[in-house]
Amino acid sequence: MPKDHGIGASPKRREDVRFLTGNGKYTDDINAPNQTYVYFVRSDVAHGTINKIDTSDAEKMPGVVRIFTGADFEGVGGVPCGWQVTDRFGEPMQEPAHPVLAQGKVRHVGDPIVAVVAETLEQARDAAEVLEVDITELPAVIDMKEALKEGAPKVHDDLTSNLCYDWGFVEENREAVDEAIKNAAHVTTLELRNNRLVANPMEPRVAIGEYDASNDEYTLYTTSQNPHVIRLLMGAFVLGIPEHKLRVVSPDVGGGFGTKIFHYAEEAFCTFAAKAINRPVKWTSSRSEAFMSDAHGRDHVTKIELALDKDNNFLAVRTDTYANMGAYLSTFAPSVPTWLHGTLMAGNYTTPLIYVNVKAVFTNTVPVDAYRGAGRPEASFQLERVIDKAARELGVDPIALRRQNFIKPDQFPYATPVAVEYDTGNYDATMDKIEEIADLAGFEARKAESAKNGKLRGLGIAHYIEACGIAPSNLVGQLGARAGLYESATVRVNATGSISVMTGSHSHGQGHETAFPQVIAEMIGIDESQIDIVHGDTAKIPMGMGTYGSRSLAVGGSAMVKAAEKVIAKAKKIAAHLLEAGEDDIELANGEFTVAGTDKSVAWGDVTLAAYVPHNYPLEDLEPGLEETAFYDPANFTYPSGAYACEVEVDPETGKVEVCSFAAADDFGNIINPMIVDGQVHGGIAQGIGQALLENCVYDSDGQLLSGSYMDYTMPRADDLPNYTVDHSCQTPCTHNPLGVKGCGEAGAIGSPPAVINAVVDALSDYGITHIDMPATPARVWEAIQAAK
Amino acid sequence: MPSVTMTVNGRAVTGEVEGRTLLSQFLRDDLKLTGTHIGCDTSQCGACTVHVNGAAVKGCTMLALEADGAEVKTIEGMANPDGSLGVIQAAFQEHHGLQCGFCTPGMVMAAADLLAGNANPTEAEIRKHLEGNICRCTGYHNIVKSVQAAAAQLG
CATH class of the missing domain: 3.10.20.30 (Beta-grasp domain)
Structure with a gap:
C-alpha cells in the first residue's frame, strides 16, 4: 500500500494552495514605495558601432527621472563569467568584457544600450521613443563555421578571433581514437544540429533594486534560481558591494529551466541605479524582450563517428562539435559544451576510446548557456542517434545493439574513458521495463493499423545517462569553475518541536516545500505539518548555491539530512539527561525518544522544550538551543539513466508528425515523492518533444531574430502532446549521498529528443531517409520525403 | 484620465x-x-x-x-465562500496539475470556462480548449487529468 507520510509518500503540495488562489508572490507582484520603472532601449542590429546617443529630448519627457548609458558604467565591473575552460593547448579561453550597458559597440539584437528610468513604465517607453541612438551597422557573424573563417568580422575587436576555445577531451586519446576509427570493421558517421532553443519559463524575468542610504544597504528582488550566486557575482565582480550590505531575494519564481541561473545585466543595472537615484528601480521583462535577452540553450553543430568491430562491439567514438556562445559569455556557458557534454560521451556503454573536440564560437547572437539538461541532452542526442543509425546500417536490432554494449551491473563502479566514474546502474533493467510499459511487442500490429489509414508509424528508442547532483567542488575547481558547488541547510527546531529548514536550494516549481519536509518527518517521526521550508532570501538562509543540474535533493537534501543528523544527535544527549540514561542507549522513533530495552520515554516536544527552557538541562556539557547548520559537498556526481520509447505517425502527404505514445522508464535511485517525480518527467518530456518537433530559435544571416515571440517560436501546447507512461520502479540507489537519490529534473528533456527523432527516422526509413534535423517540422519532413522520392 | x-x-x-x-x-x-x-x-x-x-x-x-x-x-x-479551494482548484492540487504556478490562474479560468459549456469533455476536447494557455512545467498530462477529475466531480 502506498505510504501517506514521509519518504515515498505523495502528499498534496502545500505550495499549491497559494498558487491556485492567486496568492503566489512572484517578483512582479512586489512593488516598493516610491518605485520607478526602467525601460531598456536595445539594439535592433546584430553588430554596430555606436556613434552618438542624444538623450536631451527624452530627458524633457514627462515623468523621466534619469537616463543612463554605457558612460555611466565606466569604472564599474562587467557581467562576469563563472567558468574558465582551458583549451587543448593548455591556454585559457578567450574571455571578452561584458558591459552592463553597451560601450562603443552593440553585439547582438537585444544588447541593452540606454536605460530610461521614469515614474511609470509607460512614461519610460514614451521617452525612449524620442531618444536618438545613432549606430553604424557592421557586418555580423551568425553561422559558427563562417565566424571562424579567416577575415570574418570579429564580435570582439580586442580578441584574436571569434574562437572562444578549442577543447579536446581526452586529449591524450586523440591519436588512439583516430587509429581505432581508421582500422574499424564498421564506422557510422552522422552530422547533426542540436537546435537553438529559448527556455521560456512562463514568468518573464523581473528585477527590483532598492537602496537604503541610511544604512548603505542594497536589496535586489530577482527571478533567480540561486540568489546567493547572484549576490556573489554581482556584489563581488560588478558593483563591488560586500555581502553584508547586499540582500538578494528570489520569492516565488515561475519556472527557470536553467535560464534563471545566470547573473544578468538588468539585475546589476537596477541595483546600481537604485543608489544613483536613491529610489527603487523596477524592471519587468516583456516576452519579446525575454527572447532577445534571456540566455538561449543548445545550438551545437556536430559530426559524430562510431566505430564498431566485426561483432558490433563499440570500439571508439569521435566527435567534432561547434558550440555557439553568442556574443558574450553567460555565467556557466563555457562549461556546457565541455564538462557537461564531453564527460557524458560514454553514455551507457563500454566504448573504450573516446575523443571529443569542441570549438566554442562567438557570434552576433544572444548568449547561449545552460537549458534543462545543459550539455547532457546534446551528448545523449548524438550518441543515441548514431547508435540507431549504426543498427540500421548493420541490419541489427537497435535495442539488441545497445544491450550488447551496455555497462553491466557487475561492472560498477565503472570508470569511463571520459573522466567520470558511474557509481551504480542497471541499464538492462530499464530497457526491460520500457519493452513492457511501451508494449514494444505490439508495435508491428499498430504499424499495420496506421498503414491502413495512410500513415507511416515509427518506433524510436533511446537510453540516456546524465550526470546530476552537481558537483564535487574540488573536481569542478580543477575543471575551471570559479565557484564551489556544495549546498547548505540550517535545521532550526523551535521550542515546541516545530521545525524551520533554511535551505540553499531554490524551488521554482519543483515542490521543495512539500518534498523536503517528508525527509525530516521520516527522520524524526513527526508530522510534515510541523515542518516548514524557508528558501530564496540571502538574509534568511545560509550561503547556498541554488537549484539547477537536478541537484536540489541530491545535494541540498543531503545538506538538510546532515544538519538534521546533528540536531538529532544533540537532542539525544538532552533526552539522555532527561531520562537519566546513557546517550548511546537513546533511540528516536515516531517522535519519541526511548531508552533501549526499557519502557522509559520522552516525547520530541519535551526534549525541544528543554533545549529552550533549560531548567533541567546539562548546561555544563551542552549549550541550550536546538539549531544546526550543515554544508554538503558531494563526493561524486549522481548518474540517473533510463530507457525512453516514442511512437509517431507521419502523414506522408503533409509531413506532419504526431506523437502517438511516449513512455519513460527511469532509474532515479530512491524516490521521496513519486507524484512530484512523475510531474518532473512529464515536463521534461514535453520540452524534449518540443525541441524535437516544434521549437527552433532562428536568426537570419544579418542577425535578426526571426523567432522573437510566441507568434514565431512554437511552444508545445496541450493539443500537440500525448499522455505519457512513466515508471521509476527500477532503482539503483546512489551510493554516495545519504538519501540514495540521483535527481529527476532534467531526465525527460535529455532522453526524449533522440527517442522522438529515432521514431521519425524509423517511420521514414522506407524512403531511405537516415536522418532528419530537429525540429522535424511538417515542412522539413515533407521536403525530406520529396527529396527521397 | x-x-x-x-x-x-x-x-x-x-x-x-x-x-x-x-x-x-x-x-x-x-x-x-x-x-x-x-x-x-x-x-x-x-x-x-x-x-x-x-x-x-x-x-x-x-x-x-x-x-x-x-x-x-x-x-x-474562484475559491469557495469559506476560502477553501473550489472544485477545479482542488482537482489541480489533487492531480499535481501545476508546478511553478505561473500559468495556473489562467489555466484554471480556461478550464472553468470549458466545463461551464461542456460538462463532460473528452480528452481531445480538453486539450483543444486549453491550447490557448501555455504551460512550460507540466507537459499538460496532469492538467488534463485535473480537468477530467473536476468534470467528473461537477458532473
Whole structure:
C-alpha cells in the first residue's frame, strides 16, 4: 500500500494552495514605495558601432527621472563569467568584457544600450521613443563555421578571433581514437544540429533594486534560481558591494529551466541605479524582450563517428562539435559544451576510446548557456542517434545493439574513458521495463493499423545517462569553475518541536516545500505539518548555491539530512539527561525518544522544550538551543539513466508528425515523492518533444531574430502532446549521498529528443531517409520525403 | 484620465485609466489582483485569462475601458465562500496539475470556462480548449487529468 507520510509518500503540495488562489508572490507582484520603472532601449542590429546617443529630448519627457548609458558604467565591473575552460593547448579561453550597458559597440539584437528610468513604465517607453541612438551597422557573424573563417568580422575587436576555445577531451586519446576509427570493421558517421532553443519559463524575468542610504544597504528582488550566486557575482565582480550590505531575494519564481541561473545585466543595472537615484528601480521583462535577452540553450553543430568491430562491439567514438556562445559569455556557458557534454560521451556503454573536440564560437547572437539538461541532452542526442543509425546500417536490432554494449551491473563502479566514474546502474533493467510499459511487442500490429489509414508509424528508442547532483567542488575547481558547488541547510527546531529548514536550494516549481519536509518527518517521526521550508532570501538562509543540474535533493537534501543528523544527535544527549540514561542507549522513533530495552520515554516536544527552557538541562556539557547548520559537498556526481520509447505517425502527404505514445522508464535511485517525480518527467518530456518537433530559435544571416515571440517560436501546447507512461520502479540507489537519490529534473528533456527523432527516422526509413534535423517540422519532413522520392 | 467601473469578483470597483491600459494591467496594477499573470505580449500564452461576463477572455486582449460595466471574475474569485479551494482548484492540487504556478490562474479560468459549456469533455476536447494557455512545467498530462477529475466531480 502506498505510504501517506514521509519518504515515498505523495502528499498534496502545500505550495499549491497559494498558487491556485492567486496568492503566489512572484517578483512582479512586489512593488516598493516610491518605485520607478526602467525601460531598456536595445539594439535592433546584430553588430554596430555606436556613434552618438542624444538623450536631451527624452530627458524633457514627462515623468523621466534619469537616463543612463554605457558612460555611466565606466569604472564599474562587467557581467562576469563563472567558468574558465582551458583549451587543448593548455591556454585559457578567450574571455571578452561584458558591459552592463553597451560601450562603443552593440553585439547582438537585444544588447541593452540606454536605460530610461521614469515614474511609470509607460512614461519610460514614451521617452525612449524620442531618444536618438545613432549606430553604424557592421557586418555580423551568425553561422559558427563562417565566424571562424579567416577575415570574418570579429564580435570582439580586442580578441584574436571569434574562437572562444578549442577543447579536446581526452586529449591524450586523440591519436588512439583516430587509429581505432581508421582500422574499424564498421564506422557510422552522422552530422547533426542540436537546435537553438529559448527556455521560456512562463514568468518573464523581473528585477527590483532598492537602496537604503541610511544604512548603505542594497536589496535586489530577482527571478533567480540561486540568489546567493547572484549576490556573489554581482556584489563581488560588478558593483563591488560586500555581502553584508547586499540582500538578494528570489520569492516565488515561475519556472527557470536553467535560464534563471545566470547573473544578468538588468539585475546589476537596477541595483546600481537604485543608489544613483536613491529610489527603487523596477524592471519587468516583456516576452519579446525575454527572447532577445534571456540566455538561449543548445545550438551545437556536430559530426559524430562510431566505430564498431566485426561483432558490433563499440570500439571508439569521435566527435567534432561547434558550440555557439553568442556574443558574450553567460555565467556557466563555457562549461556546457565541455564538462557537461564531453564527460557524458560514454553514455551507457563500454566504448573504450573516446575523443571529443569542441570549438566554442562567438557570434552576433544572444548568449547561449545552460537549458534543462545543459550539455547532457546534446551528448545523449548524438550518441543515441548514431547508435540507431549504426543498427540500421548493420541490419541489427537497435535495442539488441545497445544491450550488447551496455555497462553491466557487475561492472560498477565503472570508470569511463571520459573522466567520470558511474557509481551504480542497471541499464538492462530499464530497457526491460520500457519493452513492457511501451508494449514494444505490439508495435508491428499498430504499424499495420496506421498503414491502413495512410500513415507511416515509427518506433524510436533511446537510453540516456546524465550526470546530476552537481558537483564535487574540488573536481569542478580543477575543471575551471570559479565557484564551489556544495549546498547548505540550517535545521532550526523551535521550542515546541516545530521545525524551520533554511535551505540553499531554490524551488521554482519543483515542490521543495512539500518534498523536503517528508525527509525530516521520516527522520524524526513527526508530522510534515510541523515542518516548514524557508528558501530564496540571502538574509534568511545560509550561503547556498541554488537549484539547477537536478541537484536540489541530491545535494541540498543531503545538506538538510546532515544538519538534521546533528540536531538529532544533540537532542539525544538532552533526552539522555532527561531520562537519566546513557546517550548511546537513546533511540528516536515516531517522535519519541526511548531508552533501549526499557519502557522509559520522552516525547520530541519535551526534549525541544528543554533545549529552550533549560531548567533541567546539562548546561555544563551542552549549550541550550536546538539549531544546526550543515554544508554538503558531494563526493561524486549522481548518474540517473533510463530507457525512453516514442511512437509517431507521419502523414506522408503533409509531413506532419504526431506523437502517438511516449513512455519513460527511469532509474532515479530512491524516490521521496513519486507524484512530484512523475510531474518532473512529464515536463521534461514535453520540452524534449518540443525541441524535437516544434521549437527552433532562428536568426537570419544579418542577425535578426526571426523567432522573437510566441507568434514565431512554437511552444508545445496541450493539443500537440500525448499522455505519457512513466515508471521509476527500477532503482539503483546512489551510493554516495545519504538519501540514495540521483535527481529527476532534467531526465525527460535529455532522453526524449533522440527517442522522438529515432521514431521519425524509423517511420521514414522506407524512403531511405537516415536522418532528419530537429525540429522535424511538417515542412522539413515533407521536403525530406520529396527529396527521397 | 477616463474613469472605468466594473464588478470584479462580486465587488464594484472604479478606477481612472489611460486609454491604452489593458484589462490585465488594470487588475494587477490598480486593483492589486496579482493572481492574474502576464506571460507574453502577443496574446499567446493565456496566463492572464479571466472571465468577462461569463466568458474566458485573455485580459491582455481587452482595454480596461472596454470592460466598463462588465462582470469580471479572476482567480481570486474562484475559491469557495469559506476560502477553501473550489472544485477545479482542488482537482489541480489533487492531480499535481501545476508546478511553478505561473500559468495556473489562467489555466484554471480556461478550464472553468470549458466545463461551464461542456460538462463532460473528452480528452481531445480538453486539450483543444486549453491550447490557448501555455504551460512550460507540466507537459499538460496532469492538467488534463485535473480537468477530467473536476468534470467528473461537477458532473
